[in-house]
Amino acid sequence: MTTRMVGFRRADGSVQVGQLSEDGREVAVIAGLEEFWAAPAAMLDRAGSESVSSERVAVDDVELVPPVLPGARVICIGLNYLKHVAEGTFAGEELPEYPTLFARWPASLTVDGAAIPVPADEAGLDWEGEIVAWVGETLVDSSPEDALAAVLGYSTFNDVTARRAQKLTSQWILGKNADRSGPLGPMVPAAEVGDLREGLRVETRVNGETVQQGSTEEMVYTVGDTLALISRTFTVRPGDLLATGTPSGVGYARTPPWLMQPGDVVEVEVEKLGVLRNHVVAGSARAELAGVPVAPGGATA
Secondary structure, three states, rough: OOOOEEEEEEEOEEEEEEEEOOOEOOOOEEEEEEHHHOHHHHHHHHHOOOOOOOEEHHHEEEEEOOOOOOOOOOEEEEEEEHHHHHHOOOOOOOOOOOEEEEEEEEHHHHEEOOOOEOOOOHHHHHOOOOEEEOOOEEEOOOHHHHHHHHHEEEEEEOEOHHHHHHOOOOOOHHHOOOOOEEEEEEEEEHHOOOOOOHHOOEEEOOOOOEEEEEEEEHHHOOOOHHHHHHHOOOOOOOOOOOOOOOOOOOOOOOOOOOOOOOEEEEEEOOOOOEEEEEEOOOHHHHHHHHHOOEOOOOOOO
């Protein structure tokens, strides 16, 4: 049985971390969010052991949320698969010595099954199936080997992108932080996943049609090298995340471009990590999803 760690919000607003049951119907409570990330390796050791809390909560009775600290850094690698570099805006350019990095805020993240609204002024949304690495130890001026050893686990991820907003300026942050645009699957311990350099299959499907197929052995910049590089500028802490980039096959680079529309279903499947499934909804649902009161006629109150 694969260990799958998720977060959930209780009625009082507190977020806890637990182990998802094999059938996906229950969560065995492990610890509160802050407690979990204070000693993440020890908390993972509790998963599946006799010391796991006897408390079980039904998934239908709670709100699943990413088990991400509010202050966590979500660092993303752009252009990390050679075929993806060749298909897009940067085709023909020399591969940089160092990875292109950009940031997401935790507020942009969501979970499997969540609705993703199309922002205003966007013709649709683009898919980017990939893998996220969860950091479990503090990294300062680390070697690539130590940085890789500090990875606690991995999740399937979809770096859903608002392309118009992304291309307004040379900085990508706006287009990479649309509401609910970063769905994360459950975290699987690194020990159960192995070394990404040995190759895990990454596949994205839109309405059942395969649009991306790749292998992590194609990555240009590895997890260990990238985390080590980052750690030489700022301290990487437990609970920080690294999104590792997407294979070729994105929508905007197609002829004609193909962007997801309301009603579309997107799935990202990663070997050993599972399937992440989300659906796209109209931008008119965005205020409601964000908890903003909507006045009669559709205007926000």
